[in-house]
Amino acid sequence: MPKRSEEHLEARRRQILDGARVTFSRYGYEGATVAKLEEEIGLSRGAIFNYYPSKYEIFYALASEQQAQALEIWQERGFEALLREIAEENPEWLGVYLEHVRHLRTDPELRARWQNRTPEDDVRARDHMVELQASGEIRDDVSAETIGKFLGLLADGIALQTSAGFPVDLEPMLGLIRDAIAPRK
């Protein structure tokens, strides 16, 4: 495939994802009709669904992309930066996440797909945690998985409260979180 065409494809995908994120945030996932997506993205439904087979696939691509970004923030700037990032995320967009999550329980197939959507990132995240244990930055008397799940609970708690319009004042809590995962003396 010629380079120009690849660039064009990538630019169109970006255009679709950016427009869809705005539309989802403004109207919720259910409320983001195809007509509203067309208007915000600036492409016809034919063009949009040429790149993504369904509205759900667009949301899924956005969520996967965000997951990758979260991992990058965590690896490069640490878990505190990542939790801060979530606390400062657009509440509307977090609301779309929650709206989606609410449907997972009733759809086991979708739930399995969602849980396994970024297997390579999951491995990278686990490896990163194990490295932090090896270098003595976090405790190693509990598994990397347990520490990851603990931070995941906090991340989801922050997302839930932020999306509900209750801003989370994270700074005073960071000391507690650090102490929870610090190496034992």
Next chain:
Amino acid sequence: MPKRSEEHLEARRRQILDGARVTFSRYGYEGATVAKLEEEIGLSRGAIFNYYPSKYEIFYALASEQQAQALEIWQERGFEALLREIAEENPEWLGVYLEHVRHLRTDPELRARWQNRTPEDDVRARDHMVELQASGEIRDDVSAETIGKFLGLLADGIALQTSAGFPVDLEPMLGLIRDAIAPRK
């Protein structure tokens, strides 16, 4: 008011709340129509709305009641028991909570009312936390409020994951949580 009548009123309220909880859990808050509420509760809409002025007030009464129960569990059996209780709560009912919370952001008046729905319980919770600090059971180098908010993030994270059909394996994480709020040595 004669005693018999008070008992009758209380029994009717109980009947309405129990039936409404089942209906909300099964159909979601939006999906719990008045017809479905009538059927599950076993009372006519006239009778139901004689006790609670609206569907929202029934949900609100259920939520306030649950808040009081949560405080009791926490005071009598500790925060670990409370977090366990949330992890074992009916995922459908937690989903109703989340569905509700998702609407708070767009309704500032409702949000203020929700946040201040149990002021006496909030005072009791704070007093309990201060007592735990005074008796040396939890750290006192950060405010009781910060510790409470930290536990609140975890509680919401547990509720979110459980409602999405991802059961939380809390036991391995309890050590981290204890260490976060334990007195500093």
